[in-house]
Every structure is written in C-alpha cells, then in structure tokens.
Amino acid sequence: MDKNGFFGNWGGAYIPEVLHQTFQELTAEYTRCRNDPDFWQEYLHLMSTYSCRPTPLTYAENLSAHFGGAKIYIKREDLNHTGAHKANNVMGQGLLVKRMGKKRVIAETGAGQHGMATATMAAKFGLECTIYMGEEDVLRQRPNVFWMEKMGATVVPVKDGSRTLKDAINEAFRDWVTNVDDTHYVFGTACGPAPFPEMVAWFQSIIGIEAADQILNYHGKMPKKIYACVGGGSNAMGIFKRFLEEPDVELIGVEAGGHGAESGAHAIRLSNPDAMPGVAQGYKTMFLQNSDGQMKPTHSVAAGLDYVGVSPILSDLWEKKQVRFESATDDEVMESLDITMKLEGIIPALESAHAFAGAFREAGQLANEDAIIINQSGRGDKDIFTIAHAFDDPSWKQFIIDRGKEYLQQ
Amino acid sequence: MILEQQLRKQLDTKDILLITHIVLGYPSFDVNREVIQQMVTNGVDCIEMQIPFSEPMADGPVILKANQDSLAAGTTVEECFVFAEEMTQRYDIPFLFMTYYNIIFAYGEEAFFKRSAKNRIKGLIIPDLPPEMAESFLEFAKTYQISPILIYTPTSTDQRMKELAGYGNGFIYCAARRGVTGKKSELGQDFDSYLARCRSATDLPLAVGFGIQNKEDIDVLKGKADMAVIGSRTITLVDTEGTEMVGSFIAGLR
Ligand SMILES: Cc1ncc(COP(=O)(O)O)c(C=O)c1O
Numbered sequence: 001m002d003k004n005g006f007f008g009n010w011g012g013a014y015i016p017e018v019l020h021q022t023f024q025e026l027t028a029e030y031t032r033c034r035n036d037p038d039f040w041q042e043y044l045h046l047m048s049t050y051s052c053r054p055t056p057l058t059y060a061e062n063l064s065a066h067f068g069g070a071k072i073y074i075k076r077e078d079l080n081h082t083g084a085h086k087a088n089n090v091m092g093q094g095l096l097v098k099r100m101g102k103k104r105v106i107a108e109t110g111a112g113q114h115g116m117a118t119a120t121m122a123a124k125f126g127l128e129c130t131i132y133m134g135e136e137d138v139l140r141q142r143p144n145v146f147w148m149e150k151m152g153a154t155v156v157p158v159k160d161g162s163r164t165l166k167d168a169i170n171e172a173f174r175d176w177v178t179n180v181d182d183t184h185y186v187f188g189t190a191c192g193p194a195p196f197p198e199m200v201a202w203f204q205s206i207i208g209i210e211a212a213d214q215i216l217n218y219h220g221k222m223p224k225k226i227y228a229c230v231g232g233g234s235n236a237m238g239i240f241k242r243f244l245e246e247p248d249v250e251l252i253g254v255e256a257g258g259h260g261a262e263s264g265a266h267a268i269r270l271s272n273p274d275a276m277p278g279v280a281q282g283y284k285t286m287f288l289q290n291s292d293g294q295m296k297p298t299h300s301v302a303a304g305l306d307y308v309g310v311s312p313i314l315s316d317l318w319e320k321k322q323v324r325f326e327s328a329t330d331d332e333v334m335e336s337l338d339i340t341m342k343l344e345g346i347i348p349a350l351e352s353a354h355a356f357a358g359a360f361r362e363a364g365q366l367a368n369e370d371a372i373i374i375n376q377s378g379r380g381d382k383d384i385f386t387i388a389h390a391f392d393d394p395s396w397k398q399f400i401i402d403r404g405k406e407y408l409q410q
Numbered sequence: 411m412i413l414e415q416q417l418r419k420q421l422d423t424k425d426i427l428l429i430t431h432i433v434l435g436y437p438s439f440d441v442n443r444e445v446i447q448q449m450v451t452n453g454v455d456c457i458e459m460q461i462p463f464s465e466p467m468a469d470g471p472v473i474l475k476a477n478q479d480s481l482a483a484g485t486t487v488e489e490c491f492v493f494a495e496e497m498t499q500r501y502d503i504p505f506l507f508m509t510y511y512n513i514i515f516a517y518g519e520e521a522f523f524k525r526s527a528k529n530r531i532k533g534l535i536i537p538d539l540p541p542e543m544a545e546s547f548l549e550f551a552k553t554y555q556i557s558p559i560l561i562y563t564p565t566s567t568d569q570r571m572k573e574l575a576g577y578g579n580g581f582i583y584c585a586a587r588r589g590v591t592g593k594k595s596e597l598g599q600d601f602d603s604y605l606a607r608c609r610s611a612t613d614l615p616l617a618v619g620f621g622i623q624n625k626e627d628i629d630v631l632k633g634k635a636d637m638a639v640i641g642s643r644t645i646t647l648v649d650t651e652g653t654e655m656v657g658s659f660i661a662g663l664r
Binding site for chain 1: 463464465466467468470474475478481486487510511512513515516517537538539540542543560561562563564565566567570574585588589590
C-alpha cells in the first residue's frame with residue numbers, strides 16, 4: 001500500500017471530510033499495532049483461546065478419489081468461533097477498538113457471518129453494537145439475525161437500493177459520520193477506504209500462514225493450487241497472502257456466477273468483462289456499473305458474495321496476473337455442496353461452496369502427487385433455509401408448515 | 411475565482427446569501443424547472459444541482475430517496491448536463507453541480523470539466539473526494555475555472571481547515587454538524603466557536619449547510635456566515651405541499 005492507500009491503480013481513501021480525523025487516528029493505531037510484535041502475540045492468544053485457531057487442514061480423501069486427480073485439502077475456517085473466517089478480522093479490530101477507547105461498534109453484513117462475529121466481539125469486550133443488513137439478506141440469513149439479537153446487538157434492516165451488502169455499507173457509513181466520536185466501524189472485508197483493505201487482509205493472513213505449515217507437514221511440499229471464494233475478498237486474501245511468496249502455487253479466486261455470466265444476474269467483477277473501474281464506498285476498484293457510473297443490481301444465491309465491488313488488493317493482483325479469477329453459478333454451487341456433504345460429512349457455507357465448485361472443475365486435471373487447498377470460509381448452518389428451499393426438501397417444508405400453524409394458533 | 415467574485419458582489423447588498431439544493435430529475439425535470447424558477451424569482455443567490463448517484467453515502471433519507479427515485483425514473487448524466495445548460499442560460503445566478511466522484515470518474519475527469527465549463531457551471535461539490543485523492547481533479551478545476559468547493563466539519567482540526575483552504579475556491583461549505591444531510595442542527599454555543607474556527611482558517615466566503623430549515627436558523631447565521639444552504643427542506647416542501655409553496659417559503663427566509 002502506498003502513502004495514499006493505493007495498491008497499484010486501486011484502493012485509496014475516498015472519504016467524506018467528517019471522517020478525516022478518525023482515519024488519521026485509525027491509521028496511526030493500526031500502524032502502531034503492526035509494528036508491535038506483542039500485538040500479534042496477543043491476537044494469536046485471543047484466537048487460540050476464544051476461537052479455534054489454528055483451524056484444521058482436512059484431507060478430503062473421498063472427494064480426492066471421486067475426482068481422481070489432486071489430493072484435495074480443505075482449510076477449515078468453518079471451525080472458527082461463529083462459524084466463519086470473519087472472526088479473524090473482527091477480533092483483531094476488537095483489540096484495536098480497545099486500544100482506541102471507543103465505546104460502540106457498527107458493522108455491515110451480507111451473509112450475517114460478519115455481523116455475528118461483530119456482535120460476539122461486542123458482547124465479549126462490553127461494547128454497544130449496531131449491525132446494518134440489507135432487507136433481502138435479513139430474510140435469507142434469518143438464523144444469524146436471531147443470534148445477533150440474542151447477543152445484544154441491534155440489527156437494522158436496510159431498505160434502500162438493492163437491499164443487499166452495498167446498501168448496508170452505505171448505511172453503516174451514514175451512522176459512522178454521525179457518531180464518529182465514540183464509534184468504530186468494523187469493516188467486514190478487504191474493501192472500503194484505506195487502511196481497511198490492508199488491515200483486514202493482515203488479520204486474515206493468519207489463514208494462509210497456518211495452511212502453509214500444515215500442508216508442508218501433511219503433504220511434504222507446497223500445493224499446486226489454492227481456491228477461495230471472492231465476495232469482498234477477505235477470506236481469499238487471507239489464504240492467498242502467504243502463498244504470494246511461492247511462485248509455483250497458483251491462486252484462484254472464484255466469484256459468484258449467479259444465473260450465469262451472460263444472464264446479467266451475477267456478481268462477477270474480475271472474471272468477466274462486465275465490470276469497469278470506479279470509485280464508490282470509499283475506494284477505487286472494478287465495479288459492476290453502467291456507463292454513467294450507477295451501480296448495477298447483482299445476484300448470487302450466496303448473500304456474502306452478492307456485492308458490486310471487490311478488494312482493491314485483488315484488483316491489483318488480477319491486473320498483475322498473480323491471481324486467476326473464475327466464477328461458479330448458483331446451480332454448480334448447489335451440486336458441489338451436495339457432493340461435499342455426502343462424501344465428506346462437511347457442510348460448507350453457500351459462499352465457500354463457490355470455491356469448492358471451482359476446485360472440483362480442475363482437480364481431475366492434476367496428478368495424484370499434487371495437492372490443492374480449498375478455503376472453506378464458513379459453515380453452511382446459516383443457510384439452512386436457502387439450501388432446504390433449493391433442494392425443495394419435503395420433510396423440511398412439512399416441518400416449517402407445521403411450526404407455522406402452531407404459531408398461528410397461539 | 412469567478413464564483414467568489416460573483417458571490418462577493420451579491421454580498422455587497424445582502425446580509426446573507428441563500429443557496430438551495432435540488433436533486434436533478436426528482437420528481438421530474440419539469441418540476442425542477444418550476445422550482446428553480448420560483449427560487450430565483452424569490453431571491454435565491456446560488457443553486458446546487460445534484461446529479462443523482464446510486465450510492466449517495468453522505469446523504470440522509472430525504473435526498474437518498476430523491477436520488478433513487480430520480481434514477482428509477484431513468485435520469486441520465488447527459489440529461490443533467492442538458493438541463494443545466496438551459497438553467498444557466500436562463501438565469502444569472504451561479505449554478506453548481508453536487509455529485510459523487512464516480513459520476514465524474516465514469517464520464518472522464520477532463521471531459522466532465524470541459525462540459526461543465528461549456529454549460530457555465532461555476533463550482534463542484536463532491537463530498538467523497540478529499541483533496542488527497544483529487545490531484546488531477548484540482549488541476550482541471552484550475553484549467554477550466556470551475557471552483558472546487560471544499561467542506562469543513564466540526565471534526566476538522568484548525569490545521570486541517572488551513573490545509574483545505576489552500577485547495578478550495580469559491581467558498582467553503584461548513585457542515586453545521588456531524589452526520590448526513592437532513593436532520594436539524596443545533597446552532598448554539600459549540601456551533602459559534604466552530605464557526606469562529608472556520609472564519610479564522612480562511613478568507614473564502616463561508617456557507618453553512620446541513621439541517622438549515624427556517625428563518626430563525628438563517629437569522630442566527632447572519633453576521634457569522636456569508637451564506638446559508640437550504641437542502642432537504644425544500645425537497646420535503648415540494649413533496650408534501652407542492653411546487654407552488656416554494657416561492658413564498660423562500661421569500662419568507664430573509
Ligand atoms: C462464509 C463466508 N464466506 C465468504 C464471504 C465473502 O466475503 P469475503 O470475500 O470477504 O471473504 C462471506 C461474507 O459474508 C462469508 O460469510
């Protein structure tokens with residue numbers, strides 16, 4: 001990152017003047033933490049005692065045999081506390097908030113995992129907490145809304161715009177400019193104005209640092225390829241960062257193909273010519289927008305990938321061809337999810353299942369002595385309604401109908 | 411340059427200038443046209459025309475909705491330019507564009523300045539473009555003689571205000587409080603000392619905006635600020651009471 005917050009042509013800090021001073025303070029505190037080895041030790045201790053770090057690297061023997069190529073390893077971010085990689089970033093920012101002495105945290109959330117993690121951190125650190133969530137996402141990620149509220153957070157459904165992640169981000173910014181003195185905005189992904197992209201990627205880099213040790217331990221050498229799903233880009237940057245130092249490891253980001261690249265109903269920003277450079281939500285990146293610069297609606301079955309922009313760090317790595325980008329459609333994702341559950345007894349989040357779909361397409365092309373790693377960014381429990389609906393599961397439907405009747409009679 | 415001179419000339423005869431805000435294409439360009447006509451006839455001194463953007467991060471509910479409705483009705487940047495040209499031809503007062511940076515970025519910075527200059531736009535207010543991100547933007551502003559209007563807020567330090575004054579031109583927009591557009595501002599003692607800090611940081615005229623709603627607010631500003639910005643209030647007025655009310659509302663402000 002250069003002094004203005006850019007990674008090559010991307011990034012920056014396009015912030016309203018009212019936040020200038022807060023960003024000065026945040027950047028100063030972040031820089032102090034990065035230069036303080038004790039901070040990282042404190043962070044590791046917190047993550048190994050409150051969350052489940054190091055998370056395992058699981059050898060997926062049955063999937064490997066099924067596709068008949070590379071050995072497939074799965075990095076299990078689903079086993080973090082709150083069920084996704086989001087906790088890595090949130091607990092790190094939580095330590096920062098304590099140092100800065102702020103009393104209140106706010107966050108946007110798409111899948112609800114980042115909101116969950118933030119609500120958890122706020123409960124543990126004794127902070128007030130408000131979560132902004134697009135109305136559409138409130139409906140499709142209802143279990144997470146319930147838990148956030150139970151942990152004492154206020155969940156505000158955002159009814160503007162496309163009623164998804166980008167609108168939740170706008171609304172969180174509106175809160176922040178109003179309550180800047182005592183509030184920290186816990187940005188949930190490697191996007192937004194500097195220093196957020198770099199800071200979030202730093203906290204998430206723990207994924208790749210662990211995975212590199214683990215794969216050397218189990219497999220004796222570096223993997224050939226690593227797959228991660230890309231919403232804003234935090235789990236992808238988290239696992240990629242350490243492996244950017246390894247020239248022979250190919251890094252693949254899998255975006256949300258929605259109903260297909262040609263359908264217009266997707267969130268493919270880098271692996272398809274639909275997106276254009278733009279500046280919104282505080283940073284410059286490739287956005288899905290029209291020629292006037294108005295953001296377009298996006299679609300994905302996975303709320304956490306249903307977003308118009310992407311990490312400026314990934315746009316830079318894309319431009320420099322250090323990361324390859326692919327996409328997976330909603331249908332491919334459901335198939336990958338199904339087979340992973342049946343063969344491995346593992347339930348990936350719909351977001352993570354995009355990385356599985358990308359890997360499954362290519363695993364067979366590699367040799368047996370090669371390994372690949374899939375980053376399982378989260379667990380699928382939160383998606384039970386969406387997945388049950390997509391599988392049109394009769395016994396689940398009957399259960400919902402019966403429960404509905406029971407509540408109606410009360 | 412041009413904008414500041416024009417404002418100073420108006421200030422020779424008036425104790426405070428009125429700036430109003432409209433969202434282009436909301437509820438329609440026809441209504442914009444009528445509203446502007448009433449505003450100018452009743453003594454508004456400068457009008458900021460907002461080119462709608464899909465992500466208006468610094469705007470509160472009223473202007474946010476106006477942006478969304480305008481875009482939903484199909485408003486394009488091209489239509490905004492055409493309308494702006496019509497207004498600057500018809501009326502003598504200075505017109506400004508307010509919008510978000512992506513609109514300019516997508517149009518092409520230089521092309522946007524060129525077109526704005528051709529349409530006799532006098533200044534640009536871009537709330538998500540701090541000077542650190544605006545190197546080429548500020549160059550084009552000089553070349554095309556369009557004032558970049560910078561923003562002070564109560565969180566700006568004295569040093570930051572001085573820094574901003576060095577980049578700004580035309581006037582400085584002083585946000586009366588933290589937050590987004592729309593909600594009423596308290597113009598009490600804290601506000602006075604904030605405004606005094608603004609005054610000592612720059613020689614440019616000072617406009618006060620965010621939550622200025624009525625004659626009482628404007629009376630408080632007289633002698634302390636050079637201009638008062640009425641934003642969401644007239645949009646709500648048109649929404650609830652119709653276009654005809656704008657004239658008498660403006661006339662009653664000063
Ligand atoms: C489980 C899971 N994976 C992935 C994502 C996408 O975010 P990112 O690209 O920042 O990892 C989310 C976001 O909500 C998520 O909950």
